Amino acid sequence: MTPYNPFNRNFGSGTRTKAVRPDMKWHELTRAGNIYEPGNANTYETGDWRSIRPVWNKERCIHCLFCWRYCPDASVIAKDGKFETFDYKHCKGCGICAKVCPVNAIDMVPEDEIEKVKEANKDEN
Amino acid sequence: MKTKVALTGNEAVAQAMKQINPDVVAAYPITPQTEIVQIFSSFVANGEVDTEFVAVESEHSxxxxxxxxAAGGARAMTATSSQGLALMFEVVYIAASLRLPIVFPVVNRALSGPINIHCDHSDAMGLRDSGVIxxxxxxxxxxxxxMIQAVRIAEHPDVRLPVMVNMxxxxxxxxxxxxxxxxxxxxxNFVGTYVPEDYLLDAQNPISMGNFDMYDFYFEHKRQQVEAMKAAKEVIKEVGKEFAKISGREYGLIESYKLDDADVALVVLNSAAGTAKGVADELRAKGIKAGVLKPRVYRPFPQEEIREALKGVKAVAVLDRAETFSTCGGxxxxxxxNTLYDLKNDIKVVNYIYGLGGRDLRLExxxxxxxxxxxxxxTGRVDETVKYLGLRE
Known part of the structure; x- marks a missing residue:
């Protein structure tokens, strides 16, 4: 990262930075928060906004892909016409996928319960 | 070539706008600014400018x-007063944070209520912290x-901020x-052709402006605005020197009038500075070492220059044409x-609120x-720190 040079008053200009990262200092960021790279919302992870997460039940799923169609965030990943996984880095846990699922194959599980399970697994190991 | 003419302030500003020939002017009429827009729209109608004039339905618009x-890449202007500026309030902050070099004259008028159309600075002071120059x-x-210099200041690559020109x-x-x-x-030639750096109509370089800025970026972008304001102080001086070459009139951040050896000084903005200078002259003839400081730039605040100009005086009166209702002065x-505090040389500083709602500031x-x-x-004694001038008490 370039150190701040007080003699270069024209910081942030022409820095068509590819990705803006939260660890960048004020003089390294683009001026006024302008974004020069299309589709860069992908690099901004919003998954930690989530308090409940969708969990897929493989046995019940009939791969109708209602969840994929209704997801407001493109966080349902499908492959070859079948449900594949959730994108937990961007899913905000709105629960629409669970609501529209005709066979109740998606459970909304509180994140703290997920944490508890993770902790328990750690202890076993 | 320079020509002496007789014009009102509004006519002079409209004349400057004609010569600047901006790409877009969007404005709504309000007393006492109305004439600027009215005169300028006649320039548009007569084909004397190339400006696209947008007759909007409010100052917010x-x-x-x-x-x-401006975001599209145009040199854009508006103009307003008082309630119009108040209605513009939220969008002025956005213009500043988007770093758009919009120049807009503000013809200072008291804010309602009670309703009034005459001069004071409550409108401009309301936007003191908005990030505009x-x-x-x-x-x-x-x-x-x-007005002419404002275009160069606003569009300077180190600045890129809106500039409000008050009268x-x-x-x-x-x-x-x-x-x-x-x-x-x-x-x-002085204002030159506007070359926007980032603009939405640049098809070759797509850009997204005005993005949602969360707690992890907002603070940094505000800090960038402060840096632009700091840079503006230098740019204003540079542009002022260059302007002297075409006009013979040099502008800095402040005007110091007879302050070099002054014992007592008045600090005042806008037209009242003329009155103050006249009185200072009369008092000097009577042996009182009086001086006047007129900040030309109020935001950014020229702290170093003011400290330097006032360091030798014994007592200073600041004249404010606006109330804060803090009960601690204007x-x-x-x-x-605040500026004089660090000098630690016990300059007495007092405040006078004057001229609210167009009340005359008289020589006496x-x-x-x-x-x-x-x-x-x-005496070295201050009885009352904040007083009112011309108020019936």
Whole structure:
């Protein structure tokens, strides 16, 4: 990262930075928060906004892909016409996928319960 | 080529806008600014400018349209007063944070209520913390000169901020004044062609502006605005020097009038500075070492220059044409007192609120202030820190 040079008053200009990262200092960021790279919302992870997460039940799923169609965030990943996984880095846990699922194959599980399970697994190991 | 003409402040500003020939002007009429827009729209109708004039339905829309135009890559302007500026309030912050070089004259008028149309600075002071550069003009000449320089200041790559050019409602805007105007070609060359750096209509370089800025970026972008304001101080001086070459009139951040050896000084914005200078001259003839400091730039605040200019005085009176209702004095008083604090040389600083709602500031008012200052200087005692001038008490 370039150190701040007080003699270069024209910081942030022409820095068509590819990705803006939260660890960048004020003089390294683009001026006024302008974004020069299309589709860069992908690099901004919003998954930690989530308090409940969708969990897929493989046995019940009939791969109708209602969840994929209704997801407001493109966080349902499908492959070859079948449900594949959730994108937990961007899913905000709105629960629409669970609501529209005709066979109740998606459970909304509180994140703290997920944490508890993770902790328990750690202890076993 | 320079020509002496008689124009009102509004006519002078409209003349400057004609010579600047902006791409877009979006404005809504309000007293006492109306004439600027009215005169300028006749230039548009007569084909004397290439400007796209947008007759909007409110000042909120006026600044919004100017923002849209500027973000699209145009040199955009608007103009307003008082309630119009108040209605513009939220969008002015957005223009500043988007770093759009929008120049807009503000003809200072009291804010309601009670409803009033005459001069004070409550409108401009309301946007003191919005992130726009604020220039103040003593008379029609300065309003004209400030408009032309404002374009260069706003568009400078180190700055890229909106510039508000203030002049006193009716006192400057409607009074006929003699001033020197510069020929069209010279102004055209001085302001140059606007080359936007980032703009939405640049199909080769797609860009997203005005993005949602969360807690992890907002703070940094605000800090960037502060840096632009710091840079503006240098740029304003550079542009002022360059302007002197075409006009013979040099502008800095402040005007110091007879302050070099002054014992007592008055700090005042806009047209009242003329009155103050006149009284200072009279008092000097009587042996009182009086001086006047007129900040030309109020935001960014020229702290170093003011500290340097006032370091030798014994007593200072700050005249504010706006109330803060803090019960601790006007807006500029706080800034000036803060500025002098670090000198630690016990300069007495007092405040006078004057001229609210267009109340005249008379010569005897200013004489009274200087007399008070002389008393403070002699006795070292301040009885009342904040006083009112011309108020029936």
């Amino acid at each position: 006026a600044m919004s349209a100017a923002i849209g135009a 604020q220039l103040f003009s003593e008379n029609a000449q300065e309003a004209y000169d400030n 006193d409602g009716f006192i400057t805007s409607h009074a006929m004044d003699v001033l020197e105007v510069i020929d069209d070609e010279t102004v055209k 807006p500029m008083f706080a800034d000036i007192r 008012h200013v004489q009274q202030v200087f007399e008070d200052l002389e008393n403070i200087r002699k």
